[in-house]
Structure formats: structure tokens, C-alpha cells
Amino acid sequence: MTDPILLTPGPLTTSAETKSAMLFDWGSWDGAFNELTASVCRDLVGIVNAQDEHVCVPLQGSGTFAVEAALGTLVPKNAKVLVADNGSYCKRIVRILGYLGREAVVLPHGEQSPADPARIDAALAADPAITHVAQVHCETGTGILNPLPQIAAVVANHRRCLIVDAMSSYAAIPIDARSLRFDALIAASGKCLEGVPGMGFVIARQAALERSSGNSCSLAMDLLDQWQYMRKTGQWRFTPPTHVLAALRAAIDQYLAQGGLAARLARYTENCAALVSGMRALGFKTFLPDALQAPIIVTFHAPPDPKYDFTEFYRRVRERGFILYPGKLTAVDTFRVGCIGAIGAATLRQAVDAVADTLRDMGVSRVAQE
């Protein structure tokens, strides 16, 4: 059986080299494993040019664990966090703040509207009690790209702290800590770095991290404790995701050898263009206008034909070797297709062919929205 192609934003299709890096059992006390951790952290900081003022704190778990750990560690108990909400991952941040007992101020946006720096500016000017802004960079729920450099400039101008969920943009869409000020930037092993899932990480401003003592209500999620222990011993506090880290080391090596961020962005941009033009030729409409679309994941409107059913559509496309992703919108029926992973434009064109064959087999003829 060959692996299916995962057109999902994590887990995603990984290279054979990345998979083979997991065929070795590392001991967590081993000096070589500590060096592996240190080298990965060095590279993760370097990818966003954050060597001067930031440190990398890795954390076991999926990306959400790292988001929750960053908010719980870096946001004091009496702080107030502004969240410009234009999708499901923004809403997840608001839910996390609720669990943590941190006050949130939500700026609701439409799901087709990028987070508006002018509204964030006005909200910060109107409420001096807001201490932090938590911003999703690429909102994976729809695929929309939020204007992070402009938002970071507004937040810095008001001297508030910025926490960025860059989960689905890190390593593919430029973020430069030398010109873009943030206290924390969160991402994970299994997205645009094309590692396997299982480890998140936070690129944290060292000064902010050092001030965060006593904030976290959770031991396992306390990034300050994780960082201090790792700095002292070179080891993870609790059982490390050894195979995930080894795969990430291999994935980063390939990332750098392939030309780093510019090459990754170029490949994903080609993937996205091949996908969108192929799907449009079949009659599909994208949920977002091209100008707002990040080349990470694309939301398509479901065909209005009564013969269309996502579960059946998914199953039949799956039989042809491609895994699609359900939509995450409540108001409109959609599905999503990821452009990321160790795949190129030819694979996306094959996926479009599989969709075309599936529609024909299902007897779906009306594909376009009116």
C-alpha cells in the first residue's frame, strides 16, 4: 500500500528522508540527543532572525499545546488580551484565554476580512488596560493571510506585547524579528517545516520569559520552567518526543538544503496556483479572493448539486490516493485543500484530476455556485 497524499495542513506528506530519520531510538540522557535538541532550537530561532533577543522553547504536544503554554506563561493573570477574530484558530485562542482565566477583548471580523490594523490601533488607543495582542498570522480555518507586519507595528507603537500564532506560516511566509517586534511566536514541527506532528515551539523574547515567573497555572505547560531546566541540563523536563525531534532535524536539513524560506514559499505558491486554476477549470469557486489567499490551504465552496455529499466525495477522492480536509465554516458549506507538505505542483494537478473523476462518478454536474 502506498501512503495517501495528505492535502491537510498537518499532519502532512513528509519526505522519505524525514520518515527514515525516525528509525533510530534515542536515549533522552544521551549527549548526542541533547545536541540534537540544541541544534534544532538554534535553527528555529534563526529561521525568523531572532537570535539577538529571543530563545526557542520546545514543548511536547500538538501546536495548540504550545499556543496554550505561550498564553499561560507570558500573559500575567491580571492582563487583558486583544484578539482580532476572523476564523476558527482565533476563536481557539479566545477559548484558551477563557480556560486560563485571562481577560479577552474580541474584535469580531468577517471570515473573508483580514484582521484590520486600523481597528486594532483604535482598540488599543481606547483601552489602556489591554496589555497583549494575540494574533493568528495565517488563519488556517479559511486560509486567509493577516497583515502581520502592519499589526506588529501598531502593537509596538502602543508599547503592548504581541503573541503570534504563526503555526501555518512559520518557515513559509517571511517573519523577521529584526523588523517585526513580538514577545512570542508559536509554531510546530508538522506544518511548513514538513516534519511529523508531536512538538510545538515558542520563539520567546528572553526578557519577557524571564519576567513570567508565577504566571503559569500548569507545571507541564510552564515554558519558563521548561526553558530554565533545558538551559541548565540540556535536557527536556519530561519524556521528549525523540523520534519527532529527529525527524524535525532531518526536515530542517532538507529545508535549508532546498533554499530555505524563499524556496519553500515559491513551491507552495506554485502548488496553490496549480490547485486553484485546476479547480476553477472544473467550476469550483474559492471562498477567498486571490488577494487575501495565503498559499497554505484553500477553502472551496461545496458544489450546490444535490448529488454532492462531502463524506462520499472524501471517500472517493481518498480511494484515488488523496486526503482532503473538511471545511471549518458554519455559515457556508465548504471543504479545504492544503498546499503544504513534501509535494509539488504535479501532485496538486493529480489531485484535481482525482476530484474531476470523483465528480463524474458521483454524477455531480453543478459545481459552480450561482
Ligand SMILES: *Cc1c(COP(=O)(O)O)cnc(C)c1O
Ligand atoms: C495547526 C494550527 C494550530 C495548532 O493545531 P493543532 O491541531 O493543535 O496542531 C494552531 N493555529 C493554527 C493557525 C494552525 O494552523
